[in-house]
Amino acid sequence: MDTMGRHVIAELWGCNIEKLNNMSFIEQTFVDAALKAGAEVREVAFHKFAPHGVSGVVIISESHLTIHSFPEHGYASIDVYTCGDRIDPNVASNYIAEALGASTSEVIEVPRGMGPVKVEKTTVNAF
Amino acid sequence: MDTMGRHVIAELWGCNIEKLNNMSFIEQTFVDAALKAGAEVREVAFHKFAPHGVSGVVIISESHLTIHSFPEHGYASIDVYTCGDRIDPNVASNYIAEALGASTSEVIEVPRGMGPVKVEKTTVNAF
Numbered sequence: 001m002d003t004m005g006r007h008v009i010a011e012l013w014g015c016n017i018e019k020l021n022n023m024s025f026i027e028q029t030f031v032d033a034a035l036k037a038g039a040e041v042r043e044v045a046f047h048k049f050a051p052h053g054v055s056g057v058v059i060i061s062e063s064h065l066t067i068h069s070f071p072e073h074g075y076a077s078i079d080v081y082t083c084g085d086r087i088d089p090n091v092a093s094n095y096i097a098e099a100l101g102a103s104t105s106e107v108i109e110v111p112r113g114m115g116p117v118k119v120e121k122t123t124v125n126a127f
Numbered sequence: 128m129d130t131m132g133r134h135v136i137a138e139l140w141g142c143n144i145e146k147l148n149n150m151s152f153i154e155q156t157f158v159d160a161a162l163k164a165g166a167e168v169r170e171v172a173f174h175k176f177a178p179h180g181v182s183g184v185v186i187i188s189e190s191h192l193t194i195h196s197f198p199e200h201g202y203a204s205i206d207v208y209t210c211g212d213r214i215d216p217n218v219a220s221n222y223i224a225e226a227l228g229a230s231t232s233e234v235i236e237v238p239r240g241m242g243p244v245k246v247e248k249t250t251v252n253a254f
Binding site: 001003005007009011042043044045046047049053055056057059061063064066068070072073075077079081083106108110112113115 | 128130132134136138169170171172173174176180182183184186188190191193195197199200202204206208210233235237239240242
């Protein structure tokens, strides 16, 4: 497999607080996001923290999706990393941002597996 | 919990090919890396691909560590993301680079949870 990949780092602010604290909702959202992007789900691992917050990962054949949620701040830290050029990680990250009711998302895209690491583009979306 | 975090993205080249294809070695290396950095391990999920390659994640109380290995290219794509300022993610990523026998590592550090995303520093290490 070619090493080339696209890694989207998204900072979601102003999210729905209840959704950020709902592990089963987040897990289903992440699996759905992977499938909508055309990825193949391999492993799923999520963890609920006390008193609040969820961390989790979906390992896909094409790399991974992760989340760390901070309900008390309306914030979720998202990564969507896809190897190859068949899948657009933004499809998954945009789906997640909408599902969590984010009011803004700050996004950078980092090309992976292609030599020295650099940031390709930065975008800020207000919904 | 404060949203502030440090996300180290490391591209490891020239790694030991057999280690890159050894899932149990990689899993143990990642758990050890998390513990050496002072993190608390919560979930572990790894996957071995056919004919080669390993993907996996260690979810820690402080966020996560991930790997995608490409033995046929001597390449491993590593992320170490730690929330708070108690843990230095570079301790874990350096430990992993050494364990996998990387000849070079290209590293960027991305501050998370602190407003618009930007790259803080870029380093290239030759071992």
